[in-house]
Amino acid sequence: MKGRITVVVLIGVFVLPVVVAKLVLEQSWYQKGVTNYGQFLAEPVTLNWLAEKGQWRLVYAVPEPCGAQCEQALFQLTQIPIAVGKERDRVTSIAVTRTARREPDVLTWQTLNAAQQEDLQQPPFAPHSLYLSDPMNNVVLAYPISDDNTQWVAQGKGLLRDLKRLLKLSKVG
Known part of the structure; x- marks a missing residue:
């Protein structure tokens, strides 16, 4: 039981940021900055x-x-x-x-x-x-x-x- 929880937590730690990043980009929640003034x-x-x-x-x-x-x-x-x-x-x-x-x-x-x-x-x-x-x-x-x-x-x-x-x-x- 303890081994399964560890595997699920490890998968979550590595997969969750990728899923969240993809969701943010697809939903256009991220507004990229502009570095030029002209x-x-x-x-x-x-x-x-x-x-x-x-x-x-x-x-x-x-x-x-x-x-x-x-x-x-x-x-x-x-x-x-x-x-x-x-x-x-x-x-x-x-x-x-x-x-x-x-x-x-x-x-x-x-x-x-x-x-x-x-x-x-x-x-x-x-x-x-x-x-x-x-x-x-x-x-x-x-x-x-x-x-x-x-x-x-x-x-x-x-x-x-x-x-x-x-x-x-x-x-x-």
Whole structure:
């Protein structure tokens, strides 16, 4: 009798966790966490005309005229590559614009032609958003720019965390 109870207890100890785990997954009781702060693009977008090939790039389409949100985005474009630290040479910031503009000098400025402007007008691109592009020219994540300063700071921290994680995991760029 004592031997049977021991066998049943041993089987229960090893089988019960597997059964419970399967039940939790099948019933969708488990909500897995999200580790990225940006929004993944619904469909992949490749921009072969971006400057600085072979690097991770922060891309922002500068609107005309450049208002408060634009100034916030340009500030982030200048600060985030510095904040990356020792991986700084793997990251660059690109401000794309319709007209030639060169301040601040820390950024790479790229003037768009008509076809390139059309690319940025198509979905999934939205106005007032920063985009993260990988070294293979694929736009990976979008970061909408907020009017609120507290959200703006949180978004910058999230972008920096995402970028550091990608640089750590990626051997490309």
